[in-house]
Amino acid sequence: MSTRTRTLELEIMRYDPEKDKQPWFQSYTVPCLEDWVILDAINYVKENLDTTLAYRWSCHMMVCGSCGMMVNGEPSLTCKTFIRELPDKVRIEPLENFPIERDLVVVLDDVIQKLHKVQPYIIRKDPPPAGDQEYIQTPGQLAIFKQLTMCINCMCCYAACPQYALDRNFIGPAALALAHRYNRDNRDQGKSDRLDILADHDGVWDCSFVGACSEVCPKHVDPAAAIQQMKIDGAVEFWKQKMGIPGGKP
Amino acid sequence: MEHIKADVVIVGAGGAGLRAAIAVAEADPKLKVALVSKVYPMRSHTCAAEGGAAGVKGADDSLEMHFNDTVGGGDWLCDQDVVEDFVQRAPRELMQLEHWGCPWSREDDGSVAVRAFGGMKKKRTWYAADKSGFHILHTLFQTSLQFPSINRYDEYFALDLLHLDGRCRGVVAMEMRSGRFFQFDAPAVIVATGGAGQVFPFTTNGAIKTGDGMAMAYRAGVPLKDMEFVQYHPTGLPGTGILLTEGCRGEGGILVNKHGYRYLQDYGMGPETPVGHPVLKTMELGPRDRLSQAFWHEQKKGNTIETPWGDCVLLDMRHLGAKKIMERLPLVQELAHAYVGVDMIKDPVPVRPVVHFMMGGIDTNINGESPMPGLFAIGETACSGLHGANRLGSNSLTDLLVSGKRCADTAIAYAQKAGASGGDEALRAQAEAIVTGVRELLQQGGATETIAGLRREMRTILEDCAGIYRDEAGTQMACEKVAEFRQRYKGIEINDKSNVFNTDLQSALELRNLLDVAETITEGSLQRRESRGAHQRLDYTERDDVNFLKHTLCYRQPDARPRVEWSEVLITRSQPGTRDYSGSKN
Numbered sequence: 001m002s003t004r005t006r007t008l009e010l011e012i013m014r015y016d017p018e019k020d021k022q023p024w025f026q027s028y029t030v031p032c033l034e035d036w037v038i039l040d041a042i043n044y045v046k047e048n049l050d051t052t053l054a055y056r057w058s059c060h061m062m063v064c065g066s067c068g069m070m071v072n073g074e075p076s077l078t079c080k081t082f083i084r085e086l087p088d089k090v091r092i093e094p095l096e097n098f099p100i101e102r103d104l105v106v107v108l109d110d111v112i113q114k115l116h117k118v119q120p121y122i123i124r125k126d127p128p129p130a131g132d133q134e135y136i137q138t139p140g141q142l143a144i145f146k147q148l149t150m151c152i153n154c155m156c157c158y159a160a161c162p163q164y165a166l167d168r169n170f171i172g173p174a175a176l177a178l179a180h181r182y183n184r185d186n187r188d189q190g191k192s193d194r195l196d197i198l199a200d201h202d203g204v205w206d207c208s209f210v211g212a213c214s215e216v217c218p219k220h221v222d223p224a225a226a227i228q229q230m231k232i233d234g235a236v237e238f239w240k241q242k243m244g245i246p247g248g249k250p
Numbered sequence: 251m252e253h254i255k256a257d258v259v260i261v262g263a264g265g266a267g268l269r270a271a272i273a274v275a276e277a278d279p280k281l282k283v284a285l286v287s288k289v290y291p292m293r294s295h296t297c298a299a300e301g302g303a304a305g306v307k308g309a310d311d312s313l314e315m316h317f318n319d320t321v322g323g324g325d326w327l328c329d330q331d332v333v334e335d336f337v338q339r340a341p342r343e344l345m346q347l348e349h350w351g352c353p354w355s356r357e358d359d360g361s362v363a364v365r366a367f368g369g370m371k372k373k374r375t376w377y378a379a380d381k382s383g384f385h386i387l388h389t390l391f392q393t394s395l396q397f398p399s400i401n402r403y404d405e406y407f408a409l410d411l412l413h414l415d416g417r418c419r420g421v422v423a424m425e426m427r428s429g430r431f432f433q434f435d436a437p438a439v440i441v442a443t444g445g446a447g448q449v450f451p452f453t454t455n456g457a458i459k460t461g462d463g464m465a466m467a468y469r470a471g472v473p474l475k476d477m478e479f480v481q482y483h484p485t486g487l488p489g490t491g492i493l494l495t496e497g498c499r500g501e502g503g504i505l506v507n508k509h510g511y512r513y514l515q516d517y518g519m520g521p522e523t524p525v526g527h528p529v530l531k532t533m534e535l536g537p538r539d540r541l542s543q544a545f546w547h548e549q550k551k552g553n554t555i556e557t558p559w560g561d562c563v564l565l566d567m568r569h570l571g572a573k574k575i576m577e578r579l580p581l582v583q584e585l586a587h588a589y590v591g592v593d594m595i596k597d598p599v600p601v602r603p604v605v606h607f608m609m610g611g612i613d614t615n616i617n618g619e620s621p622m623p624g625l626f627a628i629g630e631t632a633c634s635g636l637h638g639a640n641r642l643g644s645n646s647l648t649d650l651l652v653s654g655k656r657c658a659d660t661a662i663a664y665a666q667k668a669g670a671s672g673g674d675e676a677l678r679a680q681a682e683a684i685v686t687g688v689r690e691l692l693q694q695g696g697a698t699e700t701i702a703g704l705r706r707e708m709r710t711i712l713e714d715c716a717g718i719y720r721d722e723a724g725t726q727m728a729c730e731k732v733a734e735f736r737q738r739y740k741g742i743e744i745n746d747k748s749n750v751f752n753t754d755l756q757s758a759l760e761l762r763n764l765l766d767v768a769e770t771i772t773e774g775s776l777q778r779r780e781s782r783g784a785h786q787r788l789d790y791t792e793r794d795d796v797n798f799l800k801h802t803l804c805y806r807q808p809d810a811r812p813r814v815e816w817s818e819v820l821i822t823r824s825q826p827g828t829r830d831y832s833g834s835k836n
Contacts, residue, residue: 051702145353
């Protein structure tokens with residue numbers, strides 16, 4: 001911990017659709033503590049310099065996923081981005097690839113719809129165990145999908161994804177990783193239900209495997225690897241169905 | 251103004267709100283649910299809960315023991331009918347979550363694992379590493395997506411309740427992206443907006459925890475109950491107030507002062523237990539109120555470590571080893587490393603008590619019914635009498651599920667019976683008046699006060715005068731200051747005049763809510779002249795069952811301090827006794 005201070009110049013993108021034709025940048029000089037994250041500096045602006053600045057944040061502990069922004073061009077969780085790792089001049093913009101709602105707030109409707117679309121819940125063909133009995137799931141079976149449950153929906157991966165930039169119909173990293181999370185959960189029997197969506201041309205096959213999503217993911221979910229595994233799973237599933245092999249669960 | 255009709259309106263889409271929404275949708279897909287939240291559901295603060303959720307699991311455990319731990323932990327201010335029902339429903343609710351896909355941590359045989367927690371006599375805390383709340387929230391959110399009858403209104407800020415002839419009839423909210431106002435009409439309104447930690451300067455609670463639901467109910471004439479009971483969690487990171495879960499101690503972490511001494515043994519929680527072999531319900535596994543109070547005494551004695559972010563003690567986890575820490579506590583390891591630069595595998599972590607949870611809230615009974623028909627409350631925003639004077643760690647995540655489900659069943663029955671009851675014109679006029687109030691706030695000039703400045707002053711007073719220890723003069727002063735802040739609030743000016751995502755306006759509305767909640771905390775702290783659980787008075791150091799085995803009820807008065815009334819505590823089978831957290835018990 002340190003009490004040293006450092007002055008940062010923040011260039012923050014501003015946009016109010018009620019009065020601005022296009023986004024513009026506003027500069028703020030912020031006296032920062034060396035320990036701060038960039039969100040602290042933005043909060044300083046809001047509290048002391050300009051109360052009109054709009055952005056989302058809440059937990060300040062890397063788990064609510066609200067505060068994703070572009071920091072010097074990188075999709076970043078701002079509560080996890082320490083100023084000690086940044087130069088004296090920092091440019092803050094709303095997440096790339098999303099329409100801007102206001103200042104640093106982006107419109108999330110599309111990705112929220114995509115989360116709906118992949119049916120991210122346990123689907124059963126057989127009845128579940130009795131109400132007081134759990135499904136048996138060994139630590140090994142849990143480990144198969146555990147990392148995929150870590151997604152906080154900060155949407156940094158969509159901001160980094162070159163395919164989503166080109167084609168907004170692409171389901172995209174977080175939603176595909178979420179589908180894969182349920183496909184790999186031994187309690188789930190819905191893999192074949194999700195197949196149509198995932199194997200569609202907007203699904204896994206649209207991914208060009210650049211891996212930018214995994215690089216920016218603050219929770220190390222690795223959606224790129226998930227999508228590659230789904231391509232294999234999807235191909236196997238497709239041929240199983242084609243050849244009339246029942247089941248479809250590994 | 252837009253107009254939405256529903257059968258049940260739920261305000262707040264965290265763990266409790268989502269659980270209730272699913273329960274309504276499962277019960278009858280024809281019932282229309284409007285789920286209104288100022289944030290997207292997965293941003294809700296349930297996500298920050300780390301340690302786990304309590305429910306009897308092991309063969310060596312019993313409902314009786316969970317009941318006794320909870321009632322004793324709550325210093326006998328719990329309503330025991332609520333506790334009995336809670337412990338009985340808890341395992342089924344946690345198992346339901348398992349069936350919905352919650353990634354609970356597991357034993358080698360594939361069954362759900364449980365861990366030790368403070369004040370609990372048995373291991374009964376279900377956990378998903380140290381992200382239990384996060385996984386519960388996301389499991390509920392994802393599960394909710396399969397129900398078309400749940401209509402979500404994400405990023406709608408609820409302003410005030412609508413009520414007519416003593417019945418709650420709906421709520422008015424503002425859509426953040428457009429600034430448009432919406433009138434939600436429903437016979438049943440469930441408030442599930444969580445806590446109000448932002449009343450204090452140093453809290454584990456996220457920025458959104460501004461007591462909105464509590465304040466709305468309070469303004470509608472519904473009392474807030476037991477608000478003086480504010481839980482300080484003993485292990486927050488200095489500076490940020492980020493929580494280091496009680497699971498750290500459940501897994502075997504120890505607390506030492508600046509001399510390396512395990513000071514808890516000096517505060518009725520000894521004798522010292524062997525390092526690395528935690529013993530349930532004693533030393534580091536004592537309850538949160540006692541641990542935070544012990545810190546206060548150590549600070550007075552000069553045994554704490556000075557840091558620029560306040561005095562600290564040390565949480566030492568090194569003996570757990572890297573493997574266990576990374577398997578069971580990976581999030582807190584990352585957080586401590588990132589925010590204070592300490593790797594808990596190699597070094598002890600500085601920690602200090604931090605405001606964490608409101609035991610008090612909207613006055614409800616076992617079904618989540620408030621005294622106003624049609625208004626229900628669940629989760630942290632409610633005070634059903636479950637937690638009493640001090641909540642045990644891991645009882646609150648379970649409460650989201652138990653109270654969410656039980657309240658939904660009651661609300662459905664109520665909504666079906668109540669139906670539409672007329673008075674549309676009166677309700678519309680009420681909604682218009684609420685909107686006019688917001689428009690006037692947005693337009694008013696003056697600027698004698700700033701939102702951030704007033705908020706800072708409020709927080710300082712609350713911490714100084716209504717913190718871990720309180721007294722008559724301090725709480726009296728705090729009451730007067732909060733009343734003054736409410737007057738001064740009229741002098742704020744909102745610089746942002748936009749209709750689109752106006753967070754300046756939202757902050758002002760949140761500050762109004764914080765001030766409403768603050769005055770109930772300070773008034774309750776003043777009027778409760780005894781020491782019980784999390785409410786400790788330096789001038790009334792003993793529990794006083796003759797005069798104060800009662801709930802505090804704060805009623806709002808428009809231009810005066812709140813009126814306080816008292817209500818009985820329901821005792822079924824556990825008479826008030828001594829809270830013994832020494833290792834010599836039994």
